[in-house]
């Protein structure tokens with residue numbers, strides 16, 4: 001056999017399972033970081049500061065984007081290609097907005113005199129940078145994935161081959177969204 | 192090791208044409224390849240490779256000026272490790288998914304060979320613990336390059352004065368590191384355990400004793416692996432109460448480990464044992480696992496460990512159990528599956544020589560090391576001869592080094608056997624040379640792409656029907672007979 005055909009005997013597609021196991025892995029990374037955060041916070045020399053409001057806006061944006069990508073899935077399943085492409089683009093734009101807002105948030109902290117790196121930095125700020133920064137990288141990955149399937153969607157006439165990909169990307173996107181909500185709550189109130 | 196055997200055995204033993212995502216497998220391979228190149232390249236940078244031991248504790252690893260090995264060599268080390276983590280993750284995700292999702296018809300989870308179960312738990316451990324190491328490494332990169340204070344505090348450095356960092360904690364790194372570090376030792380060992388279970392059963396011509404208990408103990412080991420990391424940190428000023436919790440959890444590992452040993456021995460008991468080289472290495476594995484596990488129990492007691500920590504006792508403990516035992520598991524696997532890999536046999540006589548010298552050598556090397564450790568010889572010293580108090584060990588050290596060289600030479604013998612046999616070994620003429628039940632022996636002698644030329648065979652039973660109802664063995668593909676006694 002030239003190509004490897006997926007011979008699956010379960011209902012869930014192997015790629016979906018792959019993704020879900022991957023979520024477990026990503027969760028562990030952030031669990032490690034947030035545990036380290038808690039340990040560190042309980043020790044001397046911890047700087048208390050408030051998160052800039054920008055992070056509230058970015059949270060709102062990412063919440064909305066979860067909704068739009070779910071609409072994209074729905075339209076892909078219904079075969080409505082134009083609307084499918086439209087919702088993908090909107091999601092990508094919201095994703096880019098989120099990225100910009102987060103970066104501006106880091107800047108705002110620096111302006112508040114909360115150094116994130118360098119000799120004046122306190123690990124409270126550095127942790128925020130590393131945790132939110134790593135999350136942002138995961139989101140960038142999601143934007144790239146959306147860009148890739150958008151390109152494919154532009155070439156394709158029908159959506160039959162696209163449903164699996166968009167479902168996978170949407171699951172990932174929701175995951176990154178929920179991950180941020182957790183981190184946001186953690187950074188604001190728990191940590 | 193998990194990588195080689197997992198990619199080879201998982202599809203063959205569960206009845207799949209390939210892994211769930213061959214693409215991710217390829218990515219994993221290339222990440223590993225690049226990681227290796229980066230690691231090797233660190234040998235050639237001017238300031239030398241990283242020199243702080245495999246644990247890479249800060250502050251030595253976080254400060255560029257700590258030692259020559261803390262300069263570029265360290266950066267390369269971190270990059271290489273990060274790439275390696277990504278490679279392992281991609282591999283692990285693939286193994287888990289393949290095992291859960293791609294089994295052939297009739298291959299329920301409780302009909303899986305124990306090899307597969309062990310590889311499964313190995314992958315789970317990796318997928319859940321490597322990310323934590325990655326997060327630790329990322330913080331280390333920040334401390335090294337962006338002036339942060341995760342691990343660094345205002346410690347005084349000769350010639351520099353106090354660092355400007357404030358409030359960092361080097362111990363934090365140890366927590367993150369050992370959260371991976373302990374599971375990692377089982378990542379190395381579990382595949383060996385799985386292969387040994389399989390090989391012992393096949394060559395005793397008896398069903399594995401306590402299949403479900405084997406699964407349960409694998410599961411228990413996997414869970415406990417995440418709960419014992421601080422037994423590597425008894426001397427870090429851990430809260431004594433926490434310390435005793437970790438002692439308890441650590442000693443609990445002895446129970447599933449004991450179950451496994453008991454089951455292997457009972458499988459051997461009154462078996463029709465075929466002493467192939469693979470079988471000998473499998474039995475050797477059990478012996479070494481017992482020896483190394485016992486010293487683990489010593490070390491798991493905080494009170495003893497405070498004395499033994501960073502001594503040659505620890506070195507002996509982990510070399511026996513992780514170094515030698517898992518090598519034995521790997522050798523057992525190579526001797527056993529070589530006919531499947533290359534369609535030829537390894538040379539048996541060389542195999543026997545390889546086994547006996549390596550077994551005797553392993554004990555001759557590591558047994559004395561325990562005494563050295565008890566007598567106070569510390570690990571990680573560059574030159575023992577410049578300390579008056581360590582001079583007493585010189586002769587024993589010389590003896591150990593001599594044996595080590597002999598054992599090393601024997602491994603070269605194995606390599607010669609390996610490469611010679613690939614091209615010139617005795618040809619395999621039957622499909623199932625070990626008369627084994629598992630699926631990999633139903634493929635052609637040299638399986639092509641897709642493993643089975645026609646349909647993937649269906650599975651009707653578990654893989655351990657040896658010596659049942661008067662049959663020496665009944666392969667997994669044999670349908671259940673009408674008057675067959677209890678089936679699995």
Ligand code: HEM
Pocket residue numbers: 376377379380422423441442444445448483484485486487488489490491492496499500501505508509512513514517
């Ligand atoms: C009953 C089982 C075991 C127990 C209770 C146990 C306990 C321990 C303890 C307490 C230490 C820390 C010693 C110290 O640094 O002072 C240690 C070190 C170590 N153990 Fe075990 N162990 C067990 C089995 C194993 C197995 C099966 C492996 C590997 C396959 C293993 C690999 C290691 C390694 C690599 C180290 C040294 C790490 C280092 O400091 O570089 N152990 N063990």
Ligand SMILES: [Cu+2]
Pocket residue numbers: 372373376419420422423
């Ligand atoms: Cu350990």
